[in-house]
Amino acid sequence: MIIKKFQANTETEAIMLAREELGRDAIVMNIKTISPKGIYKLFRKPVVEITAAVDDNINYKTEKPKSVNSPVQAKKQVPGIIYDETEDIAQDTVKGTEDADAAPSVIEKKLNDLQNLLVKQLSEKEAAEKSEDKEVSNKSLACIRLIYNQLVDNEVDEKYANQIISEIEGTLKKDASMDNILAAVYQKLILKLGQPKTIELNGKTPKFIFVIGPTGVGKTTTIAKIASKFKVEEKARVAFVTADTYRIAAVEQLRTYANILGVPLKVIYSEEEIKQARDDFSDYDIVFVDTAGRSHRNKEHRDDVELLINAIPREERETYLVLSATTKYRDLIKITEVYKEIADYNLIFTKLDETSCIGNLFNIRMLTDAPLSYATFGQNVPDDIARIDAQSIAKQLLRGQ
Numbered sequence: 001m002i003i004k005k006f007q008a009n010t011e012t013e014a015i016m017l018a019r020e021e022l023g024r025d026a027i028v029m030n031i032k033t034i035s036p037k038g039i040y041k042l043f044r045k046p047v048v049e050i051t052a053a054v055d056d057n058i059n060y061k062t063e064k065p066k067s068v069n070s071p072v073q074a075k076k077q078v079p080g081i082i083y084d085e086t087e088d089i090a091q092d093t094v095k096g097t098e099d100a101d102a103a104p105s106v107i108e109k110k111l112n113d114l115q116n117l118l119v120k121q122l123s124e125k126e127a128a129e130k131s132e133d134k135e136v137s138n139k140s141l142a143c144i145r146l147i148y149n150q151l152v153d154n155e156v157d158e159k160y161a162n163q164i165i166s167e168i169e170g171t172l173k174k175d176a177s178m179d180n181i182l183a184a185v186y187q188k189l190i191l192k193l194g195q196p197k198t199i200e201l202n203g204k205t206p207k208f209i210f211v212i213g214p215t216g217v218g219k220t221t222t223i224a225k226i227a228s229k230f231k232v233e234e235k236a237r238v239a240f241v242t243a244d245t246y247r248i249a250a251v252e253q254l255r256t257y258a259n260i261l262g263v264p265l266k267v268i269y270s271e272e273e274i275k276q277a278r279d280d281f282s283d284y285d286i287v288f289v290d291t292a293g294r295s296h297r298n299k300e301h302r303d304d305v306e307l308l309i310n311a312i313p314r315e316e317r318e319t320y321l322v323l324s325a326t327t328k329y330r331d332l333i334k335i336t337e338v339y340k341e342i343a344d345y346n347l348i349f350t351k352l353d354e355t356s357c358i359g360n361l362f363n364i365r366m367l368t369d370a371p372l373s374y375a376t377f378g379q380n381v382p383d384d385i386a387r388i389d390a391q392s393i394a395k396q397l398l399r400g401q
């Protein structure tokens, strides 16, 4: 007798697999659903497992020639079989039966006894294995669930939370403790957040810093904060350019900051004028270019910004996309897509003081692969700004509200 287990997504598929290999006479001895264990519960669906058997001695006794597809040979050819080798158990018993007419009932009875015995043995063995690793995996799984929920509570996209969990899976021991799992997730988060990219004055100067982004997110205020640090702490020669000529108030806002800091300001209306500004400010270390916040859906505006950025050679400029941490995730996705067409950017997040959920910082970093740079957390110029610290973001993502 050959007894085998077959796994498939549905019972019908599993039976088809069994018949394919063992022939149409195969009988199904047991059917059960196997739920993935431990960490796999998060990612894999349950499968149906059937135990099927066929009595190859009946074939032997009736002297049917074994074809290429006979059960024994087919077994060696069909891949994907999970369980094997509890075969030929009934061979001796069946061989000893001389009377051909009596054979079916005797064989049937003995087979039934054997089937029952085997099914019992198999299920006892499985139950023992199950209870053994259940204790361990369930404990670790509970920790993973907790951390996963924490990330999602902090608005990390489920897609990315799942990605992190599946990536640490291979590195964890079967009986990993909460501390082990937390440490693995924390490290993964830090790696994914990456090294922050901030403005450095070590290349060719003047460096043009383009600040782009939607309306009212804090572009102008952020320029004032960063510029102030360079002017005061690094004693750098700083200049301002504004292309935000759509509103008088916008120019006046930057002029106010320029006056306070004692830096020159140029208002430009065209691509030619920014090229002129590049010549005029050739003695400066850093030139901040403020742009108008218009709807990212406005194509004409996007084209204007793109022309301005491209007027400055690539190696002389950096672009920073300013996003508010309070903006809805779905809108942030659209905004980042639109600006990706304009330039390669680094990410600045503002208004962190207005939200306790910073999952979007992580989500947008994952989505765009753009480096994170600064975060702002209040209206005070120049104090409420800092370079993004991956460790502190990772800690916040793992912390409860």
Ligand SMILES: Nc1nc2c(ncn2[C@@H]2O[C@H](COP(=O)(O)OP(=O)(O)OP(=O)(O)O)[C@@H](O)[C@H]2O)c(=O)[nH]1
Residues within 6 Å of the ligand: 214, 215, 216, 217, 218, 219, 220, 221, 222, 244, 250, 291, 292, 293, 294, 350, 351, 352, 353, 354, 376, 377, 378, 379, 384
């Ligand atoms: N709470 C809070 N408010 C901020 C922050 N950054 C800027 N703001 C405020 O947001 C408002 C808009 O800031 P702006 O700097 O004018 O924004 P903008 O992106 O230049 O706006 P437009 O030029 O009109 O597109 C102001 O009231 C700022 O004080 C921040 O980190 N936290």
Ligand SMILES: [Mg+2]
Residues within 6 Å of the ligand: 219, 220, 221, 244, 250, 290, 291, 293
């Ligand atoms: Mg502005």
